[in-house]
Amino acid sequence: MLKILFVKKKFLSQELAKESLDMVLAGVDLDLKISLLFMDDAVFHLMKSESSSAYHVLTISEIEKIYVAQESLQARNLTMADLIMPVKIVSMAQVVEVVSLYDVVM
Amino acid sequence: MITPSYAILITVSPLEKASEDAFQFIQTVLNQGQKIKCIFFYQDGVYHGNRLIYLENAELIERWQKLSDNHNLDLILCSASAARRGVMDAAHAAYFGKDCENLAKGFRIAGLTVWYEALCSSDELQVFGDLN
Numbered sequence: 633m634l635k636i637l638f639v640k641k642k643f644l645s646q647e648l649a650k651e652s653l654d655m656v657l658a659g660v661d662l663d664l665k666i667s668l669l670f671m672d673d674a675v676f677h678l679m680k681s682e683s684s685s686a687y688h689v690l691t692i693s694e695i696e697k698i699y700v701a702q703e704s705l706q707a708r709n710l711t712m713a714d715l716i717m718p719v720k721i722v723s724m725a726q727v728v729e730v731v732s733l734y735d736v737v738m
Numbered sequence: 739m740i741t742p743s744y745a746i747l748i749t750v751s752p753l754e755k756a757s758e759d760a761f762q763f764i765q766t767v768l769n770q771g772q773k774i775k776c777i778f779f780y781q782d783g784v785y786h787g788n789r790l791i792y793l794e795n796a797e798l799i800e801r802w803q804k805l806s807d808n809h810n811l812d813l814i815l816c817s818a819s820a821a822r823r824g825v826m827d828a829a830h831a832a833y834f835g836k837d838c839e840n841l842a843k844g845f846r847i848a849g850l851t852v853w854y855e856a857l858c859s860s861d862e863l864q865v866f867g868d869l870n
Contacts, residue, residue, distance in 0.1 A: 634858055644870055647822070651781065652870040654818050658850035664858075736857065738747070738869050 635665045635696075637734035643673035649686040660694050667697040669730060670719075675704045678715045691717045699730055742861035743773040747853075748783040750867035752791065752798055757783075760866035761801065768809055776856030777813050779845075781870055784820040787813070789842035803844035813845045820847050 638656050659666040668690070670678060677687035678700065690698065698719040705711065705721065712721065722730055731737050744767060750756045767774060779786050786802055793799060806813050815825060821834060827841040841847065857863060 638869070642868075642870060648870050651819065651822065654816075655780070655850055655853070655869075659854060662851065662854050664854065736863055738863065738865055 633665055634736055635734045636736045637667045637669055638738055639669045640674035641672045643676045646684065646686060649677060653686055657693060665696050668695060669699040671701040671704050675700055675708060675710060680714060680716050688716055701727060741772045743775050744862045744864055745775050745856045745860035746777045747865045748779050748867060749781045749869055751782045751785040756866040763864060774811060775860045777811060778853045780816045781819050784815040784823050784825050787815045787842050787845035788825045788840055790840045806844035814852055815845055815847045817847045817849050
């Protein structure tokens with residue numbers, strides 16, 4: 633079965649955030665192995681304080697793994713404690729390794 | 739020699755450079771006798787299927803329809819993206835209570851399941867534009 637990694641980099645409007653999850657959640661519904669990597673401003677979507685974020689649905693979705701780039705968190709003065717759920721924090725150096733684990737990266 | 743088959747994802751409007759790149763890539767692939775399983779228009783990519791778009795160079799839109807005719811290719815618009823951007827066939831217009839349809843010839847509207855079926859049965863994925 634295909635292992636798919638979606639890389640999210642932008643902090644989107646509510647409507648586009650919802651849309652950006654369409655393909656992710658459709659894959660989950662089809663029982664595909666779906667993981668997400670958050671980098672740059674996309675990490676804001678995972679903040680507890682962004683209570684209207686469409687991304688909060690991830691806490692109840694069957695996503696395989698959620699990775700967050702350490703440098704992206706640090707640059708925004710965020711830590712794991714600010715996020716809606718436990719995630720795997722990876723350094724930019726490890727990102728290359730993470731990406732290599734997946735058949736499809738988009 | 740086994741030639742790879744492609745799933746193509748286009749996320750930009752037909753006005754963008756990446757749309758031109760996509761068209762050229764697809765032509766090259768077809769000329770080389772390789773297979774394209776699916777061309778899926780997602781997010782702003784669905785504007786390719788809006789027949790009301792007016793461009794001085796009408797060819798920018800019409801060439802997609804010709805491509806579909808000549809190679810029997812399915813040009814698929816994501817139904818959720820299309821609804822958000824007002825690209826509708828008669829059935830979707832009726833469903834969403836809209837008074838007209840505007841889907842260009844050669845395109846059809848379908849769900850993401852169709853995309854995943856194509857992706858899972860292709861050897862290569864090629865994305866044109868950013869995926870939000």
